[in-house]
Amino acid sequence: MDLIITVKNYQHKSWLCVKPSGELDMAVADDFRARITEAMQLFGCRCLWCDFSAVSFIDSSGLGVLLGRYRELAPFGGKIIITGASESVYRLLLAGGLHKLMEIDRPLSMRYSEEGI
Secondary structure, three states, X not given: OEEEEEEEEEOOEEEEEEEEEEEEOHHHHHHXXXXXXXXXXXXXXXXXXXXXXXXEEEOHHHHHHHHHHHHHHHHHOOXXXXXXXXXXXXXXXXXXXXXXXXXXXXXXXXXXXXXXX
C-alpha cells in the first residue's frame, strides 16, 4: 500500500489528508494506523480527510483503523470525511456503519444512477 500524506487548511482547521492506494486489509492495517497516528501527532491535526479514489478494497481491519481514529478524534471535536470511494468500497463503508459516524461522499456513478440521469 502506498500512502500520500499532506496537511491542508479547510474551514479554519488543519486537516490531515491521506490518500492510500491499493487494498486496505489486514496485511497493511497496522502500518496504515501507525502512519496516520504519527502524522496526526506530528502536525497536531484533529480532522482526517481520506481520499479513497485509489483504494480498490477495504476489509474489517481497514474499517477498524478508521473507527479507531474516529474514537481518538471525536472527544476533541475532530471529524473524518471520506471522499472518492468506488461503489464497492462505499458499500463496505456503509455495511460497516461508518456513515453514522463520519461523512462519506457517495460515488458519482451512484448519484447519477439513483437520480435517473
